[in-house]
Amino acid sequence: MLRAIGVASAEELFQDIPQRFRNPPLRLPSPLSELELRQEMEALAERDLYPGKYASFLGAGAYRHFIPAVVWAIASRGEFLTSYTPYQPEVSQGTLQVAYEFQSAVCELLGMEAANAGMYDGPTALAEAALMACRVTHRYRVAVLDTVSPTYREVLETYARGQEIEVRQVPQKAVRLDAETACLVAQHPNFFGYLEELDALSVAAHKAGALLVTSVDPTAMGLFKPPGAFGADIATAEGQPLGIPLSFGGPYVGLFASRQEHLRQMPGRIVGRTRDGQGRTGYVLTLQTREQHIRRERATSNICTSEALVALACTVYVAALGKQGMQRVAELCYHKAHYAASEIAKLPGYSLPLSGTFFQEFVVRCPSPPAKVNEHLLERRIIGGLDVSDQVPQGMLLCVTEMNSRKEIDALVSALAEVKG
Amino acid sequence: MEKVWQEPGDSRRHLLMERSVAGRVGCSLPGLDVPEQPMPSAGLLREELRLPEVTEPEVVRYFTLLSQLNFSVDTHFYPLGSCTMKYNPKVGEAVASLPGFAQLHPRQPDATTQGALELMHRLQTSLADITGMTGVSLAPMAGAHGELAGTLMVRAYHHSRGEAHRKKVLVPDSAHGTNPASAAMGGFHVVAIPSDRQGNMDLEALRKEATADLAGMMFTLPNTLGLFDPNVAEICDIVHQAGGMVYCDGANMNALLGRVKLGELGFDVAHLNLHKTFSTPHGGGGPGAGPVCAGPTLSPFLPSPVVLKEGSRHKLGRPPKSIGKLGGFHGNFGVLVRALAYISLLGGQGMREISLNAVINANYLLSRLKDVYHLPYDRRCMHEVVLCARNQRAVGVKGLDVAKRLLDYGFHAPTMYFPLIVEEALMVEPTETESRETLDAFIQALREIDREARENPDLVRGAPHSTPISRLDEATAARHPDLRWRAQEQ
Numbered sequence: 033m034l035r036a037i038g039v040a041s042a043e044e045l046f047q048d049i050p051q052r053f054r055n056p057p058l059r060l061p062s063p064l065s066e067l068e069l070r071q072e073m074e075a076l077a078e079r080d081l082y083p084g085k086y087a088s089f090l091g092a093g094a095y096r097h098f099i100p101a102v103v104w105a106i107a108s109r110g111e112f113l114t115s116y117t118p119y120q121p122e123v124s125q126g127t128l129q130v131a132y133e134f135q136s137a138v139c140e141l142l143g144m145e146a147a148n149a150g151m152y153d154g155p156t157a158l159a160e161a162a163l164m165a166c167r168v169t170h171r172y173r174v175a176v177l178d179t180v181s182p183t184y185r186e187v188l189e190t191y192a193r194g195q196e197i198e199v200r201q202v203p204q205k206a207v208r209l210d211a212e213t214a215c216l217v218a219q220h221p222n223f224f225g226y227l228e229e230l231d232a233l234s235v236a237a238h239k240a241g242a243l244l245v246t247s248v249d250p251t252a253m254g255l256f257k258p259p260g261a262f263g264a265d266i267a268t269a270e271g272q273p274l275g276i277p278l279s280f281g282g283p284y285v286g287l288f289a290s291r292q293e294h295l296r297q298m299p300g301r302i303v304g305r306t307r308d309g310q311g312r313t314g315y316v317l318t319l320q321t322r323e324q325h326i327r328r329e330r331a332t333s334n335i336c337t338s339e340a341l342v343a344l345a346c347t348v349y350v351a352a353l354g355k356q357g358m359q360r361v362a363e364l365c366y367h368k369a370h371y372a373a374s375e376i377a378k379l380p381g382y383s384l385p386l387s388g389t390f391f392q393e394f395v396v397r398c399p400s401p402p403a404k405v406n407e408h409l410l411e412r413r414i415i416g417g418l419d420v421s422d423q424v425p426q427g428m429l430l431c432v433t434e435m436n437s438r439k440e441i442d443a444l445v446s447a448l449a450e451v452k453g
Numbered sequence: 454m455e456k457v458w459q460e461p462g463d464s465r466r467h468l469l470m471e472r473s474v475a476g477r478v479g480c481s482l483p484g485l486d487v488p489e490q491p492m493p494s495a496g497l498l499r500e501e502l503r504l505p506e507v508t509e510p511e512v513v514r515y516f517t518l519l520s521q522l523n524f525s526v527d528t529h530f531y532p533l534g535s536c537t538m539k540y541n542p543k544v545g546e547a548v549a550s551l552p553g554f555a556q557l558h559p560r561q562p563d564a565t566t567q568g569a570l571e572l573m574h575r576l577q578t579s580l581a582d583i584t585g586m587t588g589v590s591l592a593p594m595a596g597a598h599g600e601l602a603g604t605l606m607v608r609a610y611h612h613s614r615g616e617a618h619r620k621k622v623l624v625p626d627s628a629h630g631t632n633p634a635s636a637a638m639g640g641f642h643v644v645a646i647p648s649d650r651q652g653n654m655d656l657e658a659l660r661k662e663a664t665a666d667l668a669g670m671m672f673t674l675p676n677t678l679g680l681f682d683p684n685v686a687e688i689c690d691i692v693h694q695a696g697g698m699v700y701c702d703g704a705n706m707n708a709l710l711g712r713v714k715l716g717e718l719g720f721d722v723a724h725l726n727l728h729k730t731f732s733t734p735h736g737g738g739g740p741g742a743g744p745v746c747a748g749p750t751l752s753p754f755l756p757s758p759v760v761l762k763e764g765s766r767h768k769l770g771r772p773p774k775s776i777g778k779l780g781g782f783h784g785n786f787g788v789l790v791r792a793l794a795y796i797s798l799l800g801g802q803g804m805r806e807i808s809l810n811a812v813i814n815a816n817y818l819l820s821r822l823k824d825v826y827h828l829p830y831d832r833r834c835m836h837e838v839v840l841c842a843r844n845q846r847a848v849g850v851k852g853l854d855v856a857k858r859l860l861d862y863g864f865h866a867p868t869m870y871f872p873l874i875v876e877e878a879l880m881v882e883p884t885e886t887e888s889r890e891t892l893d894a895f896i897q898a899l900r901e902i903d904r905e906a907r908e909n910p911d912l913v914r915g916a917p918h919s920t921p922i923s924r925l926d927e928a929t930a931a932r933h934p935d936l937r938w939r940a941q942e943q
Contacts, residue, residue: 033813033814033817033889034813036817036820036821037813037816037817037819037820037833038820039816039833042809042812042813044833045812045813045816045833045835046681046712046812048680048681048682048683048833048835049681049683049709049712049713050683050685050686053686053713053714053717053718054712054713055711055712055713055805056585056711056713056714056717057801058582058583058711058801058804058805059582059801060579060582060583060796060800060801060804061797061800061801062800062801063797063798063799063800063802063803064797064798064800066542066544066798069544069548069794069797069798070544070547070548072797073548073551073572073790073794074548074551075568076553076568076569076571076572077548077551077552077553077554077568077569078553078568079553079567079568079571080553080554080557080565080566080567080568080569081561081565081566082552082553082556082557082558082561082565083556083557083558084552084556085552085556088558090558090560090561092560093559093560093781093782094558094559094560094781094782096556096558098482100479100480100509102479102480102509102512102513105513106512106513106516106517106520108546109516109517109520110525110526110527110528110734111520111521111523111525111527111528112520112523112525112736112737113525113527113546113734113736114525114526114527114528114531114538114541114734114735115523115524115525115526115531115735115736115737116531116533116536116538116735116737116738117536117735117737117738118737118738119533119866119868119869120524120856120857120860120865120866121922121925122857122860122917122920122921122922122923122924122925123522123523123524123529123860123865123917123920124522124523124524124737125519125522125523125921125922126519126520126521126522126523126737127523127737127738129466129468129519129522130516130519130737132468132936132937132938133468133469133938135936135937136468136469136470136937136938137504139937140502140503140504141504146934146936146937147936147937149738150739152594152595152598152780153594153780153781153782154781155778155780155781156594156598156779156780156781183778183781183782184781186777186778187777187778187779187780187781189777190605190756190776190777190778190779191638193605193608193640193776193777194601194604194605194608194638194639194640195638195640196640227493227497253499253502254499254502255498255499256497256498256499257496257497257498257499257500258499270781277550277555277556277787278555278556278557278558278559279549279554279555279556279557279786279787280554280557280558280559280566280569280782280783280786281559281781281782281783281784281786282559282594282740282780282781282782282783282784282785282786282787282788283594283739283740283785283786283787283788284781295934295936301738302934302936303936304930304931304934304935304936305930305935305936306925306926306927306929306930306935307925307926307929308922308923308924308925308926309923309924309926310923312922312923313466314921314922314925315925316925316927316930318927318930318931318934318936319931319934320931321931324597324630324631324633324634324635325630325631325871326630327634328630328633328634328643329633329634329636329637329642329643330637331634331637333634333638334597334600334601334631334634334635334637334638335595335597335598336595336596336597336630336631337595337596337597337726337728337735337738337739337741338595338738338739338740339594339736339738339739339740340736340737340738340739340740341734341736341737341738341739341740342736342739342740344736344737348512348516350504350505351469351479351505351507351512351515351516352479352480352509352512353478353479353480353482353504354473354477354478354479354504354505354506354507355502355503355504355505355506356476356478356506357478357479357480357482358502358504359502360482361482363485364482364483364485366490366492367485367487367488367489367490368485368487370490370491371487371488371490374490389493389497406562410562410565415558415561415565418560434482434483437486438486438487441487
């Protein structure tokens with residue numbers, strides 16, 4: 033091949049790199065065979081204690097749910113796995129039709145009119161929603177309820193800083209918005225697991241000429257009214273609960289939907305249905321003039337590669353569970369979480385400090401610091417909840433899903449009972 | 454490709470909701486093993502949930518048929534320029550799904566996640582070595598996400614020095630499209646720097662823009678013409694002397710592995726696309742990962758978290774002047790596992806073989822095609838070659854037509870009409886994992902299409918002819934957006 037290229041040595045091909053910088057030494061270890069690699073990776077993985085090996089009641093933004101085998105049997109197919117962004121629709125109809133199915137499912141789950149093909153994760157979807165609200169309203173202040181996850185608030189602040197958008201924290205109990213506010217941001221259920229009064233928040237936002245922007249748990253949408261039914265203008269969600277393994281925090285996918293009228297301010301890929309020259313139905317990337325590769329610095333976002341395969345897995349999950357399965361999972365989580373909460377509340381020294389309706393997460397006030405309680409639980413082979421004592425005194429945020437059997441819940445209650453104040 | 458869909462209205466393409474039959478379920482769930490609890494008020498509950506009701510075999514058949522409508526690296530040569538569509542070893546998938554990785558919760562205490570944290574730390578160290586940088590954050594979830602991190606770091610750096618007036622970011626006209634969009638999200642305004650006749654950055658234009666309001670430059674290396682700018686060190690100097698920072702878009706790192714270190718060239722910050730260079734399947738458009746690597750000046754500003762090592766223990770930490778969190782947790786961990794697995798399989802010598810073979814393959818295509826397809830910058834390329842369909846345009850066949858005709862030959866098209874500075878551009882990146890036989894077949898197809906363009910132009914203009922659908926009406930799709938299934942269509 034070098035002869036065909038017309039060079040005597042391969043080194044000639046790199047001669048544009050100035051000599052003094054060329055071929056630096058690397059300190060990387062020697063190569064491993066596939067077998068050695070497997071052994072090394074298995075040894076690393078075995079050092080982790082993980083839910084499944086231990087019982088787990090940890091949620092706070094990432095949730096352990098049952099994943100039917102069909103989900104990753106489909107999502108691992110090479111034809112989906114090893115393709116890329118469908119720039120050539122004639123040979124990407126699989127990816128494109130799946131994205132259209134995903135957008136349909138997202139619209140239905142969130143009760144919204146239009147959805148995109150997915151964002152990086154729940155927090156970035158919410159941050160981009162707030163930026164979009166600023167573009168729609170031409171206002172540059174964002175009001176965030178203090179019950180929104182601190183992680184989500186931090187990501188929103190990172191995203192907003194560059195464009196000098198002001199992020200203000202608003203107490204859930206006293207929402208007052210001024211005429212400069214682009215949107216009110218709420219999480220439903222909120223960080224502590226409780227439902228917000230979205231109807232009242234919607235009225236408050238709209239009265240101020242602001243948009244209502246929400247982030248929800250998609251599992252809860254099997255049981256509870258979606259944000260669209262309360263008048264949300266932009267609705268987002270973390271897609272991970274829909275068939276995606278916890279995987280130490282990623283890859284996940286953000287769901288993103290809005291009212292139809294704001295469609296052209298939406299970030300990310302959007303797939304539309306159309307026809308070919310012979311009248312056959314086909315799917316194609318559409319409204320691309322919003323995007324970075326066409327509009328460059330005036331694009332609605334810089335997002336390019338996102339989480340298409342994860343969105344595919346979510347789509348297969350929703351298809352496999354279907355209407356009944358989505359309802360069933362939500363009910364199982366609800367009843368098990370409420371059972372656990374009521375049993376824990378009976379223990380001396382424990383209480384439920386928050387009131388309202390919760391879904392699968394709730395805050396327990398412990399008789400001693402939650403970090404200490406968690407250490408004790410770990411000795412009983414239980415991964416406890418998140419320590420939220422910085423927000424609720426002695427508070428621990430527990431999560432119960434369909435993965436937690438009654439036996440596990442009862443073991444948690446017994447282990448908690450052993451902790452004294 | 455198999456012809457699985459031919460006729461209008463073929464039922465095999467019906468949507469899930471059109472297949473739905475009330476009462477069907479595609480999975481089995483357990484019963485309730487705790488006493489039923491009181492339900493909340495009906496006003497909070499959902500009245501309607503219009504989701505598909507299909508069985509598991511129906512799910513499998515539907516999605517399998519859809520998968521067969523795709524071209525993919527596993528089935529086809531996919532020389533999409535700037536996307537590095539190399540073959541990814543399957544062991545990456547296997548190790549990422551080990552329970553100690555795949556089932557790990559991101560909020561567990563550090564003491565229970567030492568294996569995962571050590572893996573991340575090893576990857577940080579490897580990427581720092583490969584790029585010649587001092588600090589690495591694995592948090593960004595895609596290339597453009599890494600760019601956003603980089604622009605915010607540059608912003609934070611200038612603000613920390615009381616130089617918030619530095620608002621100008623230079624972007625060469627041969628950069629990726631995400632660069633100007635990322636600079637805008639960082640709050641900067643963008644000034645384009647033209648390329649000279651050799652495809653390098655115009656140094657005179659650069660010097661003129663190196664003014665007191667300069668925040669930095671975003672530089673794709675090799676650039677989107679597939680060329681390594683030999684003036685790179687001088688360019689970094691010019692920007693530095695004006696007080697700016699230099700960002701490297703490392704999406705094309707496949708050309709440079711083991712050949713040059715970005716930090717030594719003078720770059721202050723760079724992102725890598727792990728899904729491109731370090732082998733994660735592209736998934737139809739993600740997941741990827743876009744770690745951001747920084748030199749000593751910008752490392753304190755890296756996004757949170759980074760993994761720190763103290764003795765034999767690892768923990769998540771926050772750089773002292775961090776721009777903050779960019780996403781929910783620690784980045785796309787599953788992609789990070791695949792990247793470290795790939796680096797471990799290849800080692801240092803393997804890195805150099807990747808860049809060697811990637812560059813040889815691209816130059817082989819260049820040398821065998823340039824007599825037929827015009828080569829706008831007549832010099833050797835790095836990992837990809839940008840040709841143009843100017844000769845074909847002269848006989849009434851556009852670059853797009855050539856691309857569509859390639860699909861009939863069973864090859865995915867190159868990246869088309871990019872970079873914008875080349876008319877009728879065909880940007881071809883063969884990668885190192887393709888054999889000479891595949892490259893020869895691709896060369897033959899492109900030469901054949903050139904012959905067809907002269908002898909039977911309508912054949913090329915009407916292409917593709919063998920795919921499940923032909924060219925779609927994109928104008929109608931944008932004018933009348935149909936973006937979801939709706940009930941009234943039943």
